[in-house]
Amino acid sequence: MGLEEIKFDKDIKVLVTGCAGFIGSNLLEFLLKKNLYVRGLDNLSTGSLKNINKALEASSGKSGNSNFDFINGDIRNPETCKAATGDIDIVFHEAALGSVQRSIENPLDSNSSNIDGTLNMLFASHKNNVRRFIYASSSSVYGDTPVLPKVEDMPVNPKSIYAVTKLTAEYYTRLYYNLYGLETVSLRYFNVFGERQSPDSIYSAVIPLFLKKINEDSRPVIFGDGEQSRDFSYIDNVVYANCLAATSENKKAFGNFYNVACGKRISLNEIIRLLSEYYDKDIEPVYKEERKGDVKHSLASLEKIREDLGYSPLVGFKDGLAELISKF
Ligand code: NAD
Numbered sequence: 017m018g019l020e021e022i023k024f025d026k027d028i029k030v031l032v033t034g035c036a037g038f039i040g041s042n043l044l045e046f047l048l049k050k051n052l053y054v055r056g057l058d059n060l061s062t063g064s065l066k067n068i069n070k071a072l073e074a075s076s077g078k079s080g081n082s083n084f085d086f087i088n089g090d091i092r093n094p095e096t097c098k099a100a101t102g103d104i105d106i107v108f109h110e111a112a113l114g115s116v117q118r119s120i121e122n123p124l125d126s127n128s129s130n131i132d133g134t135l136n137m138l139f140a141s142h143k144n145n146v147r148r149f150i151y152a153s154s155s156s157v158y159g160d161t162p163v164l165p166k167v168e169d170m171p172v173n174p175k176s177i178y179a180v181t182k183l184t185a186e187y188y189t190r191l192y193y194n195l196y197g198l199e200t201v202s203l204r205y206f207n208v209f210g211e212r213q214s215p216d217s218i219y220s221a222v223i224p225l226f227l228k229k230i231n232e233d234s235r236p237v238i239f240g241d242g243e244q245s246r247d248f249s250y251i252d253n254v255v256y257a258n259c260l261a262a263t264s265e266n267k268k269a270f271g272n273f274y275n276v277a278c279g280k281r282i283s284l285n286e287i288i289r290l291l292s293e294y295y296d297k298d299i300e301p302v303y304k305e306e307r308k309g310d311v312k313h314s315l316a317s318l319e320k321i322r323e324d325l326g327y328s329p330l331v332g333f334k335d336g337l338a339e340l341i342s343k344f
Contacts, residue, residue: 018330019046019252022259029053030262031104031146033091033137034111036063038213039152039205042251043108043258044071044084053083057100058111059090061129067212091133097140106262107141107149109134112182115219116156117307119178130181131188138192138200148199150261151189153273154182155206155247155314164281165247165317168204168273175311186273193271201261201269203254206277206316209336210251211343222284223248223337227344230295240306242285247277247315250336253329260325269324277316278329290334294341 030047034040035056040063047054048071056068065072068086075082089096091111101107112130113119119126134151141149158166159173174180192198207221215224229236257276261269284301292299321327331339 017326019256019259022050022256022263024050024052024263028105029055029103030106030108031055031057031100032108032110033057033100034063034109034152035086036060036065036067037110038067038210039208039251039254040108040110041067041212042210043110043255044068046255046259048083051083055085055087055100055104057087057089057091057096060088062113062214062217064214091137092128094136094140097136098143101137101140101144101146104141104144105147107137107146108258108262109137109149110152112152114178116176116178116310118219119176119181120308123177126177126181130178131184134185135188138188138198142192142196142198146198148201148262149189149192150258151186151200151202153186153189153202153204154179155204155275155277155316156311157183157186157204158311158314160311164313165279165315166275167317168275168320190271190273199270201264202273203257203261203276204273205254206247206249206275206314208249208251208254210340223287223340226287226291227341230291230299231344236288236299236301237304238284238288238301239304239310242288242301242303243283244310245281245283245313245315247279247281248333248336249276249278249329250331250333250339252331252336253278256330257321257325257327260327264325266324272324274321274325274327275316275318276321276327277318278333279316279318280333281313281315282333287337290337294338
């Protein structure tokens with residue numbers, strides 16, 4: 017099965033939190049293409065209205081029958097969460113403050129958006145009889161355990177404030193099924209990359225930062241020796257996993273948690289080599305001191321999500337990178 021075959025029940029209404037961010041805006045775009053009614057919620061802290069321009073233009077268009085409503089609001093406000101979840105069937109909860117480094121510098125901000133904000137969303141979803149709640153968790157919960165690949169039942173070992181916030185919110189998400197019957201599914205994304213991932217912050221992810229530097233004709237920066245590796249996953253795989261989680265009737269998935277990735281790892285030095293090939297130039301990174309909180313290697317086992325949700329990656333790393341470069 018692929019993205020085209022995903023089928024939602026007719027007339028369902030969905031909410032995407034963090035809809036103006038990288039992953040949220042890609043999900044939004046896909047769900048609108050499926051002709052669903054989508055409400056988006058975002059406080060525009062790291063996201064941007066330009067990411068949802070098309071949807072906003074359509075919703076203010078003359079036809080007046082747009083399927084999209086945008087709430088400029090904050091998940092730290094319980095009243096906002098209550099209003100956003102009213103009449104909604106499925107919530108895709110993407111809103112959070114990303115970045116390990118940001119969380120180490122501003123622990124309180126990461127805590128309030130990622131933990132309090134998620135609990136507010138769960139509370140409001142339950143009160144408003146939302147049926148299903150898909151939570152964007154993170155591979156960072158595994159930390160630096162040497163065992164690869166990361167299997168879901170391994171002990172977790174978060175190494176940063178960000179990882180603790182994502183794990184705590186994941187626990188709340190699981191409990192909302194066990195205690196209240198809200199059908200929750202947590203998806204532990206490994207490093208995601210793709211269109212609309214911002215390269216403009218000091219906290220940006222490594223691939224958009226590399227591409228930005230190359231486009232400016234300057235040298236990309238690598239913290240450490242570049243041999244650190246990640247299971248980088250193209251955005252379509254993440255949209256696909258979310259849709260499978262949202263439409264699955266497998267009760268085993270509820271209150272459960274799954275890796276979402278490509279199932280292969282690639283080092284930063286290998287990415288630089290690939291980019292040198294694509295751009296046909298010798299790209300020489302600048303190596304700087306390793307950063308605290310960064311894990312050395314990461315790789316996902318995809319067995320559990322394959323078994324329970326029927327997921328397998330749709331796009332491999334190289335194809336995803338080529339696709340992104342063609343649009344960057
Ligand atoms: P992003 O920063 O592009 O998007 C997050 C969005 O949430 C932004 O639009 C931001 O404005 C919004 N937001 C933040 N705090 C908010 C608040 N208090 N109220 C309302 N909106 C708020 O990040 P992303 O890469 O799209 O990440 C989406 C989700 O996926 C996050 O939960 C993140 O933790 C998770 N995740 C991402 C990756 C990755 O590689 N990108 C990996 C693992 C997990």
